[in-house]
Amino acid sequence: LDVAYVQMEGAGRLRLPDGHVRTAQYAASNGRNFRSLSEILCERGLLPPERRSRREVRRFFRENPQLAAELLAENRRFVFFRLDDGPPLGALNRPLTPLVTVATDPSLLPLGSVLVLDAEIPGPPGQGMRRIRGPVLAQDVGAAIRGPRLDLYMGVGSAAEDAAERVKTQVSAYLLLSKNVTTAAR
Structure with missing residues (x-):
C-alpha cells in the first residue's frame, strides 16, 4: 500500500534493507488518468463516502488483504521514479519546503x-x-x-x-x- 501512496504523491523517502534512506523522485508517468484508492473503494460500496480518508483506506486493506491486488490495479496511472540522495523535489526541480x-x-x-x-x-x-x-x-x-x-x-x-x-x-x-x-x- 505504501507503494501506491508513493505513486500518488510522486515522490517518497525509502528506507532500504541496508538502512540507507533514498528519495524516489518522479521521473515520468504512463499518462493515464489517476484514480484514488478511496474513490475506487467508495464506488464499489466498500467504504462509505463519509469515511473517505487515507487512514480508512489503510484500515480497509489491513482487514481485506485479499482484495489489494485487484483494487490497486484499477488505478491505471503508473509513475516511474529515479533514486536520489537529496530531498523530494517539486515540478520546478527544487526541494519541497514544508508549509511553503x-x-x-x-x-x-x-x-x-x-x-x-x-x-x-x-x-x-x-x-x-x-x-x-x-x-x-x-x-x-x-x-x-x-x-x-x-x-x-x-x-x-x-x-x-x-x-x-x-x-x-x-x-x-x-x-x-x-x-x-x-x-x-x-
Whole structure:
C-alpha cells in the first residue's frame, strides 16, 4: 500500500534493507488518468463516502488483504521514479519546503507563482488546528490536482502524513503580481 501512496504523491523517502534512506523522485508517468484508492473503494460500496480518508483506506486493506491486488490495479496511472540522495523535489526541480510549497493546477496558477495563504491546518498530534498566514510558492503539480485547489506540502514522516490527511479546508489565497503584469508575464 505504501507503494501506491508513493505513486500518488510522486515522490517518497525509502528506507532500504541496508538502512540507507533514498528519495524516489518522479521521473515520468504512463499518462493515464489517476484514480484514488478511496474513490475506487467508495464506488464499489466498500467504504462509505463519509469515511473517505487515507487512514480508512489503510484500515480497509489491513482487514481485506485479499482484495489489494485487484483494487490497486484499477488505478491505471503508473509513475516511474529515479533514486536520489537529496530531498523530494517539486515540478520546478527544487526541494519541497514544508508549509511553503503548494501543488497547483498550472492551467489556473502557473508554477513559480507566489501567494499569501491564510489557512487553518492541523497542529501536532493532540493539539487541534492552528492558523498559518504567510507566503507560499506554487512549485509542484499533481495528476489529481485539477481546478481551484491547492495541496500544501506538510513534510516527510508519519506526523506530516497524518497532518496532510487532515488538511481538507477552504483557504484564502492571494496571488502576488508584479505592478507591471505584462512585463512579468513575458
